[in-house]
Amino acid sequence: MPENQLVLSYIFGVLALLALGGLAIVAVFHAKNRIIRESQKALEAEQRLRRAQEAFTDNAHHELRTPVQILAGNLMMLSDLDPTPDQASILGQARRTTAQLGHLVQGLLDLSSLGHGTLTFQPxxxxxxxxxxxxxxxxxxxxxxxxxxxxxxxxxxxxxxxxxxxxxxxxxxxxxxxxxxxxxxxxxxxxxxxxxxxxxxxxxxxxxxxxxxxxxxxxxxxxxxxxxxxxxxxxxxxxxxxxxxxxxxxxxxxxxxxxxxxxxxxxxxxxxxxxxxxx
Missing domain, CATH: 3.30.565.10 (Histidine kinase-like ATPase, C-terminal domain)
Known part of the structure; x- marks a missing residue:
C-alpha cells in the first residue's frame, strides 16, 4: 500500500509539473502575442507620424518658400526701376536679407527631409x-x-x-x-x-x-x-x-x-x- 501511494504521489507530482509547464507556455504565448500586437500598434503609429511629418514638410515647403520667392522677385523688379542711390542701398539690403531668409528656410526643410530619409539627390x-x-x-x-x-x-x-x-x-x-x-x-x-x-x-x-x-x-x-x-x-x-x-x-x-x-x-x-x- 505505501508503495502504491508513493507511485500515485509521483504520478500526481509529474502531472502537476506538466500542468504548470503548460500554463507557463500558454502565458508566454499570450505575452508574446501581446508584445507583437503592441509592436504592430507602435509601428503603425510611427508610420502615421512619419506620413504626417512628410505631409507637413511638403506643405511647409510651399507655404514658406513661395512668399520668399515672391518677395525676392518683387525686390528685383523694384531694383530695375532706376531707384535713387539711397533707395538702391535699401533695396540691396532687403534683397540680401531676403536671400538669407530663403537660405535658412531651405536649410530647415532639407534638414527635415534628411531626418525623414526623403532628401532627394540628382547625381x-x-x-x-x-x-x-x-x-x-x-x-x-x-x-x-x-x-x-x-x-x-x-x-x-x-x-x-x-x-x-x-x-x-x-x-x-x-x-x-x-x-x-x-x-x-x-x-x-x-x-x-x-x-x-x-x-x-x-x-x-x-x-x-x-x-x-x-x-x-x-x-x-x-x-x-x-x-x-x-x-x-x-x-x-x-x-x-x-x-x-x-x-x-x-x-x-x-x-x-x-x-x-x-x-x-x-x-x-x-x-x-x-x-x-x-x-
Missing amino acids: GLTDLNAHLSGLRGRCDANAQTKGLRFHADLVPLPRPVICDPARLCQALEALLENALGFTTEGAVTFRMAARPEGRAWHLRFEIEDQGPGLPPDWERLLHPFEQEERGLRRRRGGLGIGLPLATGIIELLGGRMGFQPLALGTLAWVEIQLEEGEF
Whole structure:
C-alpha cells in the first residue's frame, strides 16, 4: 500500500509539473502575442507620424518658400526701376536679407527631409570645376563683407565626374559659412586636392579658419539645433543646422567628414570618391 501511494504521489507530482509547464507556455504565448500586437500598434503609429511629418514638410515647403520667392522677385523688379542711390542701398539690403531668409528656410526643410530619409539627390555627369568656382565666388564675397581674407586653392579636375554637385556644394558651403562665421579677423582657406584611382577621383576638401577653435564637446554640434555657448552664438548667429546638414549629405554621398583642432582655429575636411565620366 505505501508503495502504491508513493507511485500515485509521483504520478500526481509529474502531472502537476506538466500542468504548470503548460500554463507557463500558454502565458508566454499570450505575452508574446501581446508584445507583437503592441509592436504592430507602435509601428503603425510611427508610420502615421512619419506620413504626417512628410505631409507637413511638403506643405511647409510651399507655404514658406513661395512668399520668399515672391518677395525676392518683387525686390528685383523694384531694383530695375532706376531707384535713387539711397533707395538702391535699401533695396540691396532687403534683397540680401531676403536671400538669407530663403537660405535658412531651405536649410530647415532639407534638414527635415534628411531626418525623414526623403532628401532627394540628382547625381549626374557634371563639370565640378564650374560649381566649385561659383561656390568660391560666393564665399569670397561673404568674406569681403566681413573684412576677412579668403584664399582658395582648388586643383581643377581634368574630366567630368558623376555626382550631385548641388548637394556636394551645399555641404561644403555649410562648412565654409561656419568657418566664416567663427572667424572675426584673419583668413579662411579653402583647398581641394585630387588623386586619381583608376576611373575615379579621390577628392579631399579642407576648410581652415582662424576662429576660437573647437569646444571640448564639439561632437554635439553635429546634432540638429545644437549651438555654441551664448557669447559665440550671439556674435555668429545661425540656427545650428549647417553642420548636421553637411554631415548627413556627405554620408549619403558616400563620403567622410571630420574636424581637426589647430594652433589657431579649426580644420574641417571632407573626403569623397567620384567616378569619372565623359560628356
